[in-house]
Amino acid sequence: MTGGAGAPGTPCAVDGIVAVDSGGSGLRAVVGTAARGALAQRESREPVRVGPRGIDPDHLMRQLATLVRELTAEAGISGLGTAVIGAAGLSTLGDALRAELPGALRREFGIGRVGLAADAVTAYVGALGTRPGAVIAAGTGLIAIGMDPSGWRRADGWGHLLGDCGGGAWIGRAGLEAALRAHDGRPGGSAGLLARAEDEFGPMSGLPGRLYPRPDRPAVLASFAPHVAACADGDPVASAILRAAARHMADSAAAVCPADGAPRLAVTGGLSKMGDALLVPLAEELAQRVPRARQVAAAGDPLDGAVRIAVDLAAGSLTLPGDASMLSVVTGTGD
Template identity: 75%
Template sequence: MTAAGYLAVDSGGSGLRVAVGVPGRAPSAQRETREPVRTGARGIDPGHLMIQLAPLARELAARAGVTELGTAVIGAAGFATLGDALRAELPRALARELGVTRVALAADAVTAYAGALGTRPGAVLAGGTGLIAIGTDLTAWRRADGWGHLLGDCGGGAWIGRAGLEAALRAHDGRDGGSGPLLRCAEKRFGPVRELPGRLYPRTDRPAVLASFAPLVAECAAHDPVAAGI
């Protein structure tokens, strides 16, 4: 295959999913990372995104036999409220590093909708590390939640993990609503829970860390009513 291709990127709370292919065909090469793009005072960090994306895109293009990446489509979690730096800097960075001439930037919920329903009216529930419901009648859009791990994303992976850790800490303190099984899982996963704030709060990938506890909450749900309630 020797043709101009596309670069498709899903940037979520737990890392990147990247695909390369040619228009009209399924992606020829795909990979995932487990390092989420940093978010700081300027919102989503375009420099950190490019540090991860550029070498991966070149590798996938070589594997796919794509000689030119003419178009890049990027769906980024938090883009609607934290995407100003991406809008300002990412198109130039993609052109400089990868030769991309056309760029589409959108919230990951919008790209999820396009992937699921295309140009039809409807609604999509996009759940992963975060969670958002989005729908359109093709004249207007409506959304519910998607407010991030501190303010919402109710039912997403980070929310489940946080609720599980809260129940573990309640058990540690002897408060109502605690779960001994979740406390044991938390200490096995993270070490002594009294050290958990120091391990968690300084990190820039807190949603991914919280979401990493969600599978353990699901495992405990089979025999623990607190976990089942979560």
């Protein structure tokens, strides 16, 4: 049975939970119980593959099965009843995952209740819980998500080729472009970024051959974003890249922020740790674009959000709005 996430339902008979955060830089998993929350955590640094059918459910399941076996042994949990999978790209690339992953989890671990959530939803819940507001999830990619009783709203999150403007891959790509401009002697280049790029990747003439064939291109691009931040003090090109990223992030936040009252607005994800070089211009851009919003610190990260959704789902108390592409629940014989 598939249903919206808003119906509380009934508690799951088996207390064990699995919570997953699958993004552009890898996969993290937690095992715990509905009563005690997270008990053990593992991660894989290999991003789940995306192929002709979208997110590859077999690749995700192979990674997850290994992690879950290790985690259940570590936590001393014998039965799992509920899983929540937060996955980057679920909204647009998740058809195969929605069709196949719940059955695979049921066959492998006896899990009878599976929540499938866009990583933006788990980021939102980790940052703000179930309160109305808006969250900018800024990691390898970039998506803004807003929620109020009427449902979810999203902006960007279209991937590193078509969007994710202001995200880690976007910043890293812009920084490498500036490095290549300096290498060529074209306007708009940065000698500082060129030096850092050569330290990180070797001679620039070989960069396309090292980058383009890799299946983890977004993560590789995002790995250069901290170098852009490190150059920003005293390098006008690097500083302008981060200002443009902040402007893109604020534009997406403005598109999803609830219209009424003074909604909370939080930033979560790896870019929230990049320091003042990004966070200062971001705060300034947000104050201009969404002056009614109250900027608050994120309470937790996307994995924390997946854990909270899993606990609520196992307890039959999940009240978040359901959405066919953003947050849905599949139940089977494991209830």
